[in-house]
Amino acid sequence: MNRRKFLGTAAMMAAAVPASRLGAASRNPDLADSCGCNPFHAQTRDSSYAFNPNGQTMASDAFRELSSGIKITNLKVFGVSLTPNSDRPYVFVKLETNQPGLVGWGEATLEGKAKSTMSCVEDFRDFLIGNDPMQVEHLWQSMYVHTFYRAGPLIGSAISGIDQALWDIRGKALNVPVYQLLGGPYDQRGIRGYYHVESVATAEDLAHLRESALQEGVSCLKIGLPDHDYEWIETNAKIDRAVKYMQRVREGLGNSIDIAVDFHAKMGPAVASIMIKEVEPLHLLFVEEPCPPENPQAMARIARHSTTPIATGERLVTAYGCRELIELGAVDILQTDINHVGGISALWKVAAMANISDISMAPHACEGPIGGLATLHVDSAMPNFLVQEICSFVKPGEKEKIWADWFGFPAMRMVDGRVPLPTKPGLGFELSEEALKKYPFGGTKPMEFVWHQDGSVAAL
Amino acid sequence: MTSLLARRKPLPLISQAASADTIATVPHSISEVRAFQMGSPGSENSYVVLQVRTNSGLIGYGECNALSATDLKATNQAVVGHAATAYQALDAVAPATVRGGLNIALLDILGKATGAPIYRVLGGPTRNKARAIARLSGSSDGELRSDLQKQFAAGFRAFLIPIPAPTARNQGSDFAHLTAARLQVMRNSAPDADFAFEAHAELTPGDAASMAAAVESMHPLWFDEPCPVSNLEVIHKIADETVVPVGFGRTISDAGTFQDLLRAGLIDLLRPDLLTYGITGIRRLAAMAETYYVDLAPWHKGGPIANAAALHAAASIPNFFIAQTTNATAGPFPRDGFFELPKGPGLGIDVDQKLFEGNRIA
Numbered sequence: 001m002n003r004r005k006f007l008g009t010a011a012m013m014a015a016a017v018p019a020s021r022l023g024a025a026s027r028n029p030d031l032a033d034s035c036g037c038n039p040f041h042a043q044t045r046d047s048s049y050a051f052n053p054n055g056q057t058m059a060s061d062a063f064r065e066l067s068s069g070i071k072i073t074n075l076k077v078f079g080v081s082l083t084p085n086s087d088r089p090y091v092f093v094k095l096e097t098n099q100p101g102l103v104g105w106g107e108a109t110l111e112g113k114a115k116s117t118m119s120c121v122e123d124f125r126d127f128l129i130g131n132d133p134m135q136v137e138h139l140w141q142s143m144y145v146h147t148f149y150r151a152g153p154l155i156g157s158a159i160s161g162i163d164q165a166l167w168d169i170r171g172k173a174l175n176v177p178v179y180q181l182l183g184g185p186y187d188q189r190g191i192r193g194y195y196h197v198e199s200v201a202t203a204e205d206l207a208h209l210r211e212s213a214l215q216e217g218v219s220c221l222k223i224g225l226p227d228h229d230y231e232w233i234e235t236n237a238k239i240d241r242a243v244k245y246m247q248r249v250r251e252g253l254g255n256s257i258d259i260a261v262d263f264h265a266k267m268g269p270a271v272a273s274i275m276i277k278e279v280e281p282l283h284l285l286f287v288e289e290p291c292p293p294e295n296p297q298a299m300a301r302i303a304r305h306s307t308t309p310i311a312t313g314e315r316l317v318t319a320y321g322c323r324e325l326i327e328l329g330a331v332d333i334l335q336t337d338i339n340h341v342g343g344i345s346a347l348w349k350v351a352a353m354a355n356i357s358d359i360s361m362a363p364h365a366c367e368g369p370i371g372g373l374a375t376l377h378v379d380s381a382m383p384n385f386l387v388q389e390i391c392s393f394v395k396p397g398e399k400e401k402i403w404a405d406w407f408g409f410p411a412m413r414m415v416d417g418r419v420p421l422p423t424k425p426g427l428g429f430e431l432s433e434e435a436l437k438k439y440p441f442g443g444t445k446p447m448e449f450v451w452h453q454d455g456s457v458a459a460l
Numbered sequence: 461m462t463s464l465l466a467r468r469k470p471l472p473l474i475s476q477a478a479s480a481d482t483i484a485t486v487p488h489s490i491s492e493v494r495a496f497q498m499g500s501p502g503s504e505n506s507y508v509v510l511q512v513r514t515n516s517g518l519i520g521y522g523e524c525n526a527l528s529a530t531d532l533k534a535t536n537q538a539v540v541g542h543a544a545t546a547y548q549a550l551d552a553v554a555p556a557t558v559r560g561g562l563n564i565a566l567l568d569i570l571g572k573a574t575g576a577p578i579y580r581v582l583g584g585p586t587r588n589k590a591r592a593i594a595r596l597s598g599s600s601d602g603e604l605r606s607d608l609q610k611q612f613a614a615g616f617r618a619f620l621i622p623i624p625a626p627t628a629r630n631q632g633s634d635f636a637h638l639t640a641a642r643l644q645v646m647r648n649s650a651p652d653a654d655f656a657f658e659a660h661a662e663l664t665p666g667d668a669a670s671m672a673a674a675v676e677s678m679h680p681l682w683f684d685e686p687c688p689v690s691n692l693e694v695i696h697k698i699a700d701e702t703v704v705p706v707g708f709g710r711t712i713s714d715a716g717t718f719q720d721l722l723r724a725g726l727i728d729l730l731r732p733d734l735l736t737y738g739i740t741g742i743r744r745l746a747a748m749a750e751t752y753y754v755d756l757a758p759w760h761k762g763g764p765i766a767n768a769a770a771l772h773a774a775a776s777i778p779n780f781f782i783a784q785t786t787n788a789t790a791g792p793f794p795r796d797g798f799f800e801l802p803k804g805p806g807l808g809i810d811v812d813q814k815l816f817e818g819n820r821i822a
Contacts, residue, residue: 062588066801068580134576136583141778167583174574174581176545181581183548183566183740323751327723345583349747356715356748381548 059142060131068134070173071098075125075162077108077118078433079441080368082399087445089114090368092436093121093161095169097133104133104169105431107339107374108161109367110153112447120158128162134173136166140345144318156317156340163343164374164427171426177377178427182348184381190418191379193390194220194260206252212394213257217417220258220285220387221394223249225266228450229458232268239271243278250282258285258387260311265289266459269298273305285387286311286333286362292459300330311335314364318342319349329357333386335364338378339371347378355384366391369403369411374427376419390414406435488514488544488573493562495524495532496816498763502526507735507762509816510558512565514544518572521811522565522769523762524558525735529821531555535562544569548740563738564769564807571806578739578806579775585801590774591782592794593618593757595658599625601645612650617797618782620658620684621646623671629664636674643678656681661688661711665697672702681782682707682729689717692724699726707731710759718745722752729781734760739773746777755781767792768807775801 074096081089088111171178272290286309293315303310309332365375422428450458499506510522538553547566594616598604668686682705709731721727767785774780802808
């Protein structure tokens with residue numbers, strides 16, 4: 001049955017039973033008549049929508065008595081390309097309010113889909129303007145539920161950027177860092193992180209890496225695999241190369257540094273299971289994305305084969321997207337990404353849910369600095385926090401100079417193995433639009449293409 | 461896995477006693493936790509008022525179900541000197557008996573420190589009023605009906621009806637008819653009202669299923685605590701054989717049990733005890749329940765502080781259904797079935813210390 005028709009029938013049936021004060025059954029005649037597929041049906045800010053039994057168009061209409069007095073007055077989206085051909089320009093969201101100087105920043109970066117994400121954020125403009133930015137949970141629900149098709153990565157990233165900006169505003173308005181709104185910190189010293197590894201080609205590379213990591217107080221590092229194009233069934237040569245590579249890194253770094261290995265979902269459960277079984281004696285901190293993210297049962301199958309902890313989750317959107325994985329209880333660590341999952345609100349919910357299954361959190365925040373900084377706040381209030389991914393190297397790179405230039409402090413750089421918690425209200429930074437102008441939006445550029453030996457499509 | 465487990469334990473600054481200099485530098489650091497016994501301990505109307513004081517002169521209030529002098533002392537040792545705002549982090553170090561109440565009191569302080577109602581601190585309100593339900597008192601249909609009339613006049617539009625007291629196990633047809641008749645009597649007295657059944661976990665799963673089947677077509681809101689949650693298989697009996705929504709929770713002290721019930725599709729309404737879980741624990745359960753499209757109706761048997769906290773919890777989560785408050789004679793009373801939300805900072809209530817000053821637990 002047509003969904004709208006079903007609603008109409010339900011409303012007519014409701015008329016036959018006694019009126020319920022609790023249910024406040026709708027008497028709106030449009031509800032029964034409208035088909036909902038009418039292309040001429042207009043939803044404007046001024047007209048009451050047909051399925052709006054309470055005569056309320058804006059989220060804030062029903063909250064006049066409870067309003068904080070703050071209103072969203074403007075939404076701005078910035079595409080920021082550090083180089084003109086960057087395949088992952090940052091997408092930053094700025095919300096302005098009716099209070100002088102009170103603005104919020106958030107990040108909606110979705111790799112390889114910059115322009116779509118920017119448009120998607122813009123799609124929420126009419127909804128947001130005029131609403132009370134303090135009601136983050138309420139606005140989040142409306143953005144998610146009233147989208148009707150709910151959220152995949154694109155809508156999830158747009159909501160993420162807006163959500164972070166709303167939390168930034170709320171923290172600033174209440175004059176506390178966001179981590180205090182979340183009840184943190186568990187550890188005042190900061191947030192444990194891990195860096196990526198530049199090169200482990202030679203024994204000297206490894207010795208140098210070990211030394212500089214220990215010097216910096218870094219307790220954990222992450223490596224990739226030596227090949228790019230793994231197939232769903234693999235040869236002895238490639239499996240062996242991967243296993244030996246991991247063994248060599250463990251030998252080179254020693255036992256006191258935790259090692260994570262990113263499989264990057266390049267292979268399927270069959271090959272992943274073999275490799276993970278082989279490296280069990282290395283006691284890796286975790287193996288990341290041993291298979292693609294769509295099928296939690298496949299991920300669970302890999303996990304059941306081995307004691308090596310399995311981590312995944314950066315591509316999962318909202319707590320709904322993580323439910324099955326958590327239910328199965330098969331993975332050890334979730335790597336939720338604050339820029340895709342639905343922002344601070346959704347990352348907090350995933351962590352709360354994961355905690356009930358004793359799953360640890362190692363949030364992925366590998367895009368721009370705003371999402372990274374926002375993640376620190378949530379980490380600090382997670383009972384099940386393990387470590388945060390920092391997409392930099394032990395030695396600071398070019399992008400970190402730019403970040404430091406934007407914020408006036410070395411954002412996402414660890415001190416003694418931990419990223420210090422921001423102490424200023426909100427997300428804890430100031431950012432000027434002027435500073436971003438040096439890096440104009442270079443347009444959407446696809447992520448890399450990877451092909452197998454025979455020209456067929458390989459995972460990247 | 462050993463290293464993972466080992467790493468989960470240390471909560472470095474929180475698990476250590478606060479040093480003198482942290483006490484001086486932490487804003488709103490906790491200076492003392494006091495507790496006051498209400499009602500005689502162990503009795504039906506017994507609860508404990510928790511009072512948390514900060515060095516900045518703020519006072520936050522919460523309630524616990526019960527608190528021994530030993531646990532109170534342990535609480536003081538664990539939290540004094542720490543930031544009162546760290547309501548989540550301090551949960552880990554406090555004794556289990558105090559956690560729910562401590563959470564409420566710390567959120568009260570955070571709200572007062574920021575000048576915002578608790579629901580605003582937490583990203584709400586998610587609604588502008590909270591649907592209310594009152595438990596009817598009485599044992600005969602007549603007594604229940606007269607209480608219904610009184611409570612309806614007070615503003616309630618939804619009511620929990622106690623089931624007729626079971627006289628034996630597996631009672632069969634008579635009992636089912638008696639229950640259906642009771643609902644009909646209530647419906648006739650208040651056609652605009654809605655009703656839920658409450659069984660105090662007194663029925664066998666089979667009896668609960670038969671009773672639910674008898675009232676199924678009368679659409680009660682839900683069946684509360686129909687049988688004990690002894691194991692998941694027995695709950696299948698009622699949840700599979702009928703479509704009356706079932707609510708469980710007042711005896712469930714472990715979030716994992718709620719997870720098991722949700723995962724197996726055995727629960728339609730979570731009824732966690734607010735004083736066990738605190739507002740934050742309720743929000744954490746709500747986050748999980750949301751992904752199963754299931755609502756919460758937090759339950760408690762505390763006093764006015766818990767009643768206020770219940771409204772903040774309701775306005776902080778998207779999947780709230782109904783609030784059950786205590787103290788039918790003194791309020792709060794709803795208007796046309798809904799409670800108004802508090803508007804002041806923190807819990808938004810004035811607490812009269814004189815009411816409990818003499819009952820201090822030491």
